[in-house]
Amino acid sequence: MSMRLVTRVLASALALGLLGDWLLETDAFALNVFVGIAALMVSATLLVRSEGQGMPPWVPALMLVPPLVAFGLVWRAAPALGAANLLALVAVLSLPVLGTGRVRLTVARLTDYAAGLAVTGTRTFAGPLHFASSQVPWHEALEGLRRRRATSVFVGLLLAAPLLVVFSGLFASADAGFERALQSVFNIDFESLIAHGFRTAFVGWLSAGYLMAAINGAGARSEAWRRVEWPRLGVLELGIPLGALTLLFTTFVVMQAGYVFGGEQLVQNSEGLGYAEYARRGFSELVAVAVLVLPVLLVANWLTDRTNPISCKVVRGLSGALLIPLAMIMGSALHRMGLYVDAYGLTQDRIYATAMLLWAGATLGWLGVTVLRSRAERFAFGAMVSAFAVLGALNFVNPDAMVVRVNLARAESGQELDVAYLATLSADAAPALASFLTSDAAPSLLSDTDACFLREELHRLLEDEGPRDWRSWNVGRERAVRAVASLELAGAADSCE
Secondary structure, eight states, X not given: OOHHHHHHHHHHHHHHHHHHHHHTTSSOOSHHHHHHHHXXXXXXXXXXXXXXXXXXXXXXXXXXXXXXXXXXXXXXXXHHHHHHHHHHHHHHTHHHHHHHTTOOGGGOOHHHHHHHHHHHHHHHHHGGGGGGGSOOOHHHHHHHHHTSHHHHHHHHHHHHHHHHHHHHHHHHHHOHHHHHHHHHHHOOOHHHHHHHHHHHHHHHXXXXXXXXXXXXXXXXSOOOOOOOOOOOBOHHHHHHHHHHHXXXXXXXXXXXHHHXXXXXXXXXXXXXXXXXXXXXXXXXXXXXXXXXXXXXXXXXXXHBOTTOHHHHHHHHHHHHHXXXXXXXXXXXXXXXXXXXXXXXXXXXXXXXXXHHHHHHHHHHHHHHHTGGGTOGGGHHHHHHHXXXXXXXXXXXXXXXXHHHHHHHHHHHTTOOOOHHHHTTSOGGGHHHHHHHHTSTTHHHXXXXXXXXXXXXXXXXXXXXXXXXXXGGOOHHHHHHHHHHHHHHHTTTGGGGO
């Protein structure tokens, strides 16, 4: 496959992505789907013709079938009929791919249709990665581009732009001060920008995959994708986005330093940023930042031109530099979680989000030890072990029981106790709740009404799960059964009658 055709496919995918973003601003599937499918078929027809291999005479007719089916969404409004039209549309999108594969549909077997649907779906969802199955001279093409420094700078800026948009948007959602700073400079609605960016990228990704599927076709016996050389990028192409991310992360850390090290009083006194707002917002976004940086660094290392020692040193140096502000950001996230729990108590979601952040931190540290020190082959195993370690720790500490213990401790110090939330916890929390209900501290922390409510919910929890046989025996449930039985033996149920 020539680089000229690759460029045309990518340009068409970008145009279709922008069109799809505009068409999908509404939740309804109607005329927008028809227009989008028609544009996709026109692009596929033009690209197949430009390939120069000759188009079978029946392919143009097959390209008309998906828009005709999509017109059903414009014609009828019944939800059931609309769902049927969507399913039919998904099926007929494979027909042009079979046609370009020179499969005569009139004599094709069921297995040929099934194979065409599977190949089309796989290649569509693979998106631009399907270029890996084509013999594209990536090395020669990129080497030619690198001879022009301006082109390398443009590629680097092009790679940096979506990364800066995504991470800037997450930081803006995480922190009101950072959001105001960005808006004062750019006056941009970052939530809207991220939404448009993701929609454009998603539609463009699928479009690129489908266009490649239409160009290559699917024969009666599709060949396995061939292993070919992947593109390799140099100093400017990777250095610009990594350097830009490092600068962005460092700026965010500098803005956060006052809140992290200034204490609770500084947060409370900050104009426009109350303690509650600071504690409530930002943790999930910062966790997302930590998790998303991992694939960014892995891909950057993977695309580095190994034949150029300078490229390797720059990419690894910038990756290591990026880990420094990232570690501080993760510290800020943990600081926020501490404030969050102090102000509003502990929940299951907060435990699991913290566990995810700790896993991301351990994995990024392991990346620094392995990938950035030319030991990439050891990374996957260490990342897997750290994931199992975090999972094992969660099983060991029993998150639901921890929620009960922490929130009861807060209540003893005078904080409000959310009894309704405790009643929603699983059977794993039953022993801790039963122990509390029979303790001397219960009357001082719970009203009689709340105490009876918790006892009733514990009974209902076990009743709703229904009878179990030995094949579904569970330690947590067995302990819950015994805990509820201990309440009855203690006579606690009699006081609620």
